[in-house]
Amino acid sequence: MTVERSAFHVDLRGIVDVLSHHLYSSPRVYLRELVQNAVDAITARTAEEPDAPRRVEITPADVSDDGALHITDTGIGLDENGIRTVLATIGGSTKRDDLGFARESFLGQFGIGLLSCFLVSDEIRLLTRAEGRPTLEWNGSADGTYAVRPADRERREVGTEVVLAGRSGDRGLLETEAVLELARQFASHLPVELVVVTTDGPVEVAGQAFPWESDDALADRCEAELGFRPLDSIRLSEPAAGLDGVAWVLPSGGAPRGRHRVYAKRMLVGDSDAGVLPEWAFFVRTVVDTDHLRLTASRESLHEDEVLEETRDRIGAQLRDWLLDLVQRDPERARVFFAEHHLAVKAMALQDDAMLDILVDLFEWETSTGRSTLADVAQVERVLTYVTSVEDFHQVAPIARAQDLTVLNAGYAYDDRILARWLARQPDVEGRHLAPSDLTTEFTELEPQEEDRFAALLDMAHQVLARAGCRPVARGFSPTRLQAVLLSNRAADQQLDRAVVLDRSSGPWAAALATQDRPQDLPTFVLNARNPALRRLVDLGDEDLQRAAVEALYAQALYAGQHPLRPFDSALVARALPNLIDLAINRTAGDPA
Ligand SMILES: Nc1ncnc2c1ncn2[C@@H]1O[C@H](COP(=O)(O)OP(=O)(O)OP(=O)(O)O)[C@@H](O)[C@H]1O
Numbered sequence: 001m002t003v004e005r006s007a008f009h010v011d012l013r014g015i016v017d018v019l020s021h022h023l024y025s026s027p028r029v030y031l032r033e034l035v036q037n038a039v040d041a042i043t044a045r046t047a048e049e050p051d052a053p054r055r056v057e058i059t060p061a062d063v064s065d066d067g068a069l070h071i072t073d074t075g076i077g078l079d080e081n082g083i084r085t086v087l088a089t090i091g092g093s094t095k096r097d098d099l100g101f102a103r104e105s106f107l108g109q110f111g112i113g114l115l116s117c118f119l120v121s122d123e124i125r126l127l128t129r130a131e132g133r134p135t136l137e138w139n140g141s142a143d144g145t146y147a148v149r150p151a152d153r154e155r156r157e158v159g160t161e162v163v164l165a166g167r168s169g170d171r172g173l174l175e176t177e178a179v180l181e182l183a184r185q186f187a188s189h190l191p192v193e194l195v196v197v198t199t200d201g202p203v204e205v206a207g208q209a210f211p212w213e214s215d216d217a218l219a220d221r222c223e224a225e226l227g228f229r230p231l232d233s234i235r236l237s238e239p240a241a242g243l244d245g246v247a248w249v250l251p252s253g254g255a256p257r258g259r260h261r262v263y264a265k266r267m268l269v270g271d272s273d274a275g276v277l278p279e280w281a282f283f284v285r286t287v288v289d290t291d292h293l294r295l296t297a298s299r300e301s302l303h304e305d306e307v308l309e310e311t312r313d314r315i316g317a318q319l320r321d322w323l324l325d326l327v328q329r330d331p332e333r334a335r336v337f338f339a340e341h342h343l344a345v346k347a348m349a350l351q352d353d354a355m356l357d358i359l360v361d362l363f364e365w366e367t368s369t370g371r372s373t374l375a376d377v378a379q380v381e382r383v384l385t386y387v388t389s390v391e392d393f394h395q396v397a398p399i400a401r402a403q404d405l406t407v408l409n410a411g412y413a414y415d416d417r418i419l420a421r422w423l424a425r426q427p428d429v430e431g432r433h434l435a436p437s438d439l440t441t442e443f444t445e446l447e448p449q450e451e452d453r454f455a456a457l458l459d460m461a462h463q464v465l466a467r468a469g470c471r472p473v474a475r476g477f478s479p480t481r482l483q484a485v486l487l488s489n490r491a492a493d494q495q496l497d498r499a500v501v502l503d504r505s506s507g508p509w510a511a512a513l514a515t516q517d518r519p520q521d522l523p524t525f526v527l528n529a530r531n532p533a534l535r536r537l538v539d540l541g542d543e544d545l546q547r548a549a550v551e552a553l554y555a556q557a558l559y560a561g562q563h564p565l566r567p568f569d570s571a572l573v574a575r576a577l578p579n580l581i582d583l584a585i586n587r588t589a590g591d592p593a
Pocket of ligand 1: 033037038041073075076077078086087092093094095107108109110111112113114115159160
């Protein structure tokens with residue numbers, strides 16, 4: 001039996017629906033697709049006829065006589081055979097070679113771009129004339145039908161005109177304001193003459209130079225294009241990807257400013273970095289143009305392949321080289337860069353030894369004895385003691401400081417991995433990871449008699465610190481010269497309340513106590529009942545002095561643990577020491593007020 005083969009029927013509405021909802025991010029892309037087809041047609045024509053005009057003209061729907069958008073080009077045009085092969089076939093394109101590979105010189109290749117016009121219009125009319133041929137009209141409808149016939153009027157010039165009638169009540173994207181905005185966004189760097197006809201006359205849109213092609217200073221161009229003054233401008237070039245560009249270093253590491261601009265053959269791809277940058281390079285904003293990197297079918301991003309991966313690595317190397325050079329050339333600016341962008345530098349240092357060396361020499365880490373570079377710490381300490389969480393650092397810093405021990409805070413992103421990498425390369429330095437319990441296990445409960453002795457001071461602390469959101473308690477701990485510490489809730493629970501919690505978890509009151517609200521998130525302010533000065537303060541019973549002292553002790557505990565200050569804390573820290581000094585002077589002068 002012979003099997004009859006049939007052609008697929010295509011539900012064009014279904015395809016347009018897929019395009020609009022799953023391929024393109026917005027119907028706005030219709031204009032980019034039309035301009036891109038016009039430019040490709042001009043490229044094809046000028047390959048054979050170098051002196052042919054290179055002109056595209058767009059007449060928005062609100063300006064034209066017939067209320068439709070017109071886009072006219074001086075490109076190669078299509079003959080009847082061309083129309084029937086490419087415009088009658090979804091996926092048909094003249095921009096692939098005989099083996100089906102995309103031709104380098106064209107922006108298009110997939111044979112679907114024209115369909116994006118159905119996102120804004122139910123009908124596409126195309127009038128086209130190839131060299132030495134009559135003008136033909138192709139009429140495509142969103143219901144999936146099309147017709148080809150000789151045009152009513154002959155085009156004078158070789159080229160193509162596409163006409164979009166739009167949809168009634170929904171022509172906004174075809175009108176002047178949107179057309180100008182879209183043309184400027186996508187096409188301002190295209191190497192053709194592109195004119196938008198407006199009621200005020202023609203507006204020239206394309207032909208603009210990229211920042212690296214113009215005579216303006218790159219920093220000025222950054223301000224004009226992306227809206228910030230960069231810390232530095234880095235020229236990027238990667239011939240294998242036909243890539244040229246500039247990376248502008250953000251002046252601060254805070255909220256992202258400006259967006260990237262990635263162009264392919266001078267047409268805007270999008271405002272993400274499109275995979276051109278390594279993920280650690282979040283300290284730059286780039287404008288790049290690539291000739292060889294492949295686009296995805298939506299043309300809104302670059303195709304992730306080996307060439308893109310290699311390009312990303314090379315661009316990463318260029319950014320690293322810039323920083324290595326900056327350190328030599330302008331150490332002060334390098335320092336500013338480090339202060340703002342240390343996260344990015346740390347991410348780089350994880351992959352790159354030269355960057356790690358720079359980080360070790362320049363980056364100042366938080367330690368219990370002040371800020372210090374790893375290189376400086378290593379000069380005095382053979383054993384590098386560190387903690388791997390910021391919270392742990394707040395717990396151990398005051399105690400370590402009281403014992404003259406330098407503990408490094410490796411609690412921020414990448415820190416522990418960087419330390420491990422660095423230590424692995426330092427035969428003379430040993431790393432010691434410190435758990436808070438290694439330093440702070442000895443908070444002992446007070447005897448009942450001692451508790452009574454401290455009760456009044458604790459009452460005072462409750463009053464003074466009511467708005468500080470902490471729980472004052474008195475315990476005995478070492479070293480005795482440390483007067484008070486502020487422990488976060490987690491550490492406090494682990495170290496102070498274990499006995500209490502155990503008590504509560506058994507016995508007749510256990511169930512009731514288990515449900516009783518405890519101030520779970522409050523840090524604990526622990527006064528050291530063994531400290532001689534505190535014992536005297538308690539015994540003096542001088543309320544004014546106790547109040548001033550409690551504030552100063554709390555301020556000192558905040559500072560020693562390098563806790564972040566909330567508004568209440570800042571106000572308290574600002575007044576605590578002056579109050580104490582006033583009090584001391586008044587007392588010495590014999591004025592008890
Ligand atoms: N302005 C034009 N001048 C000449 N030919 C055109 C024009 N517009 C479209 N064509 C022809 O129609 C074909 C299909 O266009 P379409 O935009 O759908 O796909 P493409 O540009 O080939 O690929 P892509 O989907 O990547 O854009 C093109 O390959 C080209 O041959």
